[in-house]
Amino acid sequence: MSKMVDDIFSDIAGKYDLIGHIFSFGVDGIWRKIAAAEAIIESAEYSVLDVATGTGSLVLDIAEKACKYNKSICITGVDLNRDMLKIAKNKIDTKIDRKKKYSNIKIDLKLEDAMRLEEPAGSYDVVTAGFLLRNVDDAVVFVKELKKVLKSGGKFILLEMGKTDSKFLDFLYGLYFAVIRLAGSLINKDAYRWLTRSIMKFSRDKMIEILQDNGFENIKIKNLPFQICFIITGKNA
Numbered sequence: 185m186s187k188m189v190d191d192i193f194s195d196i197a198g199k200y201d202l203i204g205h206i207f208s209f210g211v212d213g214i215w216r217k218i219a220a221a222e223a224i225i226e227s228a229e230y231s232v233l234d235v236a237t238g239t240g241s242l243v244l245d246i247a248e249k250a251c252k253y254n255k256s257i258c259i260t261g262v263d264l265n266r267d268m269l270k271i272a273k274n275k276i277d278t279k280i281d282r283k284k285k286y287s288n289i290k291i292d293l294k295l296e297d298a299m300r301l302e303e304p305a306g307s308y309d310v311v312t313a314g315f316l317l318r319n320v321d322d323a324v325v326f327v328k329e330l331k332k333v334l335k336s337g338g339k340f341i342l343l344e345m346g347k348t349d350s351k352f353l354d355f356l357y358g359l360y361f362a363v364i365r366l367a368g369s370l371i372n373k374d375a376y377r378w379l380t381r382s383i384m385k386f387s388r389d390k391m392i393e394i395l396q397d398n399g400f401e402n403i404k405i406k407n408l409p410f411q412i413c414f415i416i417t418g419k420n421a
């Protein structure tokens with residue numbers, strides 16, 4: 185992660201959840217819940233790696249869904265920013281740790297780089313990453329790490345934001361992003377300039393191409409409510 189991106193997340197860590205809810209009109213919660221539902225697979229017992237776990241929201245949504253479907257899962261959340269991880273730990277301690285309902289859910293958080301994952305090769309049944317791809321220096325390096333840690337036949341779920349398929353919608357988002365940049369400048373000017381620019385630059389087609397070139401199969405892309413957000417899923421060969 186570049187120093188600029190790291191500094192941005194350290195600065196906004198304490199406000200990250202609230203600002204995300206405000207700027208997305210609460211829809212970010214729905215997006216993550218849809219991604220979490222994708223992380224429920226047939227096995228009764230399995231392992232999940234959430235890369236760039238941030239403040240741990242996706243981990244919590246996966247834990248909630250796993251409980252609902254009586255799954256026994258171990259979730260490892262990794263991120264390279266200590267301040268984001270600190271918030272994640274507090275949230276998880278408050279919501280999960282002492283509650284009986286979650287006795288089949290084990291959660292671990294680690295400081296780890298998505299570009300050099302330290303997890304054993306072929307060790308995860310499911311790997312998720314929410315809003316990471318726009319933040320990494322080289323998506324190809326991350327995809328190779330994803331390939332390394334996923335079991336053969338394992339599933340990946342990538343939640344991301346990028347330009348839509350409609351020029352008209354992109355024009356409307358362009359206007360809305362100008363508002364976000366203005367409002368965001370009161371919090372952290374770089375953060376919201378970076379957020380809006382990286383969204384408008386991100387290419388879904390390029391991402392699919394990278395995944396295909398690296399031997400992933402059954403790649404699907406699903407638009408989520410408001411189109412700007414989407415999920416890419418697929419399997420390791």
Ligand SMILES: C[S@@+](CC[C@H](N)C(=O)[O-])C[C@H]1O[C@@H](n2cnc3c(N)ncnc32)[C@H](O)[C@@H]1O
Nearest residue numbers: 185236237238263264265268297298314315319
């Ligand atoms: C936009 S936040 C997303 C957090 C969370 N997944 C969510 O759904 O809200 C992006 C996260 O990616 C992390 N990140 C960026 N580059 C990373 C890298 N190379 N390795 C690990 N984490 C990284 C940041 O620290 C930040 O927490």
